[in-house]
Amino acid sequence: MIFTHDTVAALGFMAALADTVPEASASGEDELETQAQLAALLDQWIYTGRRDGDARELDEVRAARDRLRHLWLLPRDEAVDEVNAILAEANALPRLVNHDDLGWHIHAVSFDSPLAQRILVEAAMSFVDVIRADGLDRLRECDADDCTGLFVDVSKNGSRRFCSTRCGNRMAVRAYRARANEEGAQPGQPASTRSITRASAASTVRR
Numbered sequence: 001m002i003f004t005h006d007t008v009a010a011l012g013f014m015a016a017l018a019d020t021v022p023e024a025s026a027s028g029e030d031e032l033e034t035q036a037q038l039a040a041l042l043d044q045w046i047y048t049g050r051r052d053g054d055a056r057e058l059d060e061v062r063a064a065r066d067r068l069r070h071l072w073l074l075p076r077d078e079a080v081d082e083v084n085a086i087l088a089e090a091n092a093l094p095r096l097v098n099h100d101d102l103g104w105h106i107h108a109v110s111f112d113s114p115l116a117q118r119i120l121v122e123a124a125m126s127f128v129d130v131i132r133a134d135g136l137d138r139l140r141e142c143d144a145d146d147c148t149g150l151f152v153d154v155s156k157n158g159s160r161r162f163c164s165t166r167c168g169n170r171m172a173v174r175a176y177r178a179r180a181n182e183e184g185a186q187p188g189q190p191a192s193t194r195s196i197t198r199a200s201a202a203s204t205v206r207r
C-alpha cells in the first residue's frame with residue numbers, strides 16, 4: 001500500500017466531499033445543499049465526533065469543501081503552505097488514538113471541535129502523509145472533459161484516469177464513436193469491452 005490505512009480513508013472522504021459539487025456529482029446537482037445530505041454523507045463514511053446539524057455547520061463544511069478542492073490540485077510547495085496554514089489555524093496537536101475498532105491512527109483536533117475544522121485538519125494530516133511519501137501525483141482530477149471529480153489512485157501501476165466507472169464508460173463510448181466516425185463505420189454502436197480496455201490502458205499521469 002502506498003499510504004497508511006487512515007490516510008487512504010481520509011483521502012477517500014475528502015474526495016467524496018469534494019465530488020458533491022454539480023460539476024462532479026453523479027446527479028449533476030449540488031449534493032451538499034441540505035443538512036440531511038451532509039448527515040447522509042457522514043453516515044456513509046462513518047464519520048465520528050461532534051455534529052451540530054445546523055445551518056452554520058453546513059455552511060462551514062461547504063466552505064471546507066471549496067478549500068479542499070483547491071488544495072487537492074495545488075503544486076507541492078503551495079500544498080505544503082496550505083497544509084501548514086490549516087494545521088496552524090486549528091492549533092493542531094497530533095496524538096495517537098484508537099476508537100470504534102479503527103486501529104491506531106492520528107487525531108490532531110479533539111472530537112468536540114467543529115465538524116468543518118475536523119474535516120480540514122484530517123485532510124491536512126493526510127496530506128502530511130502523502131507529501132512525505134512523495135505521492136501527490138496519486139491525487140487526481142477526472143480525465144473526463146465534462147467532469148471535475150477528484151479521486152485517489154491507489155492502483156499498483158498508478159494508471160487510473162477517471163473518478164468513476166460512470167466516467168470511464170462514458171469516455172470509452174465517446175472515443176469509440178469518434179473512431180467509428182473516422183473510419184466511416186456505423187456510429188452509435190455500443191462500445192466493445194476492448195475499446196474500454198484500450199481507453200483505460202492509455203494512461204497518463206496528470207501532474
Ligand SMILES: [Zn+2]
Nearest residue numbers: 099102105107
Ligand atoms: Zn478517528
Ligand SMILES: [Zn+2]
Nearest residue numbers: 142147163167
Ligand atoms: Zn469523472
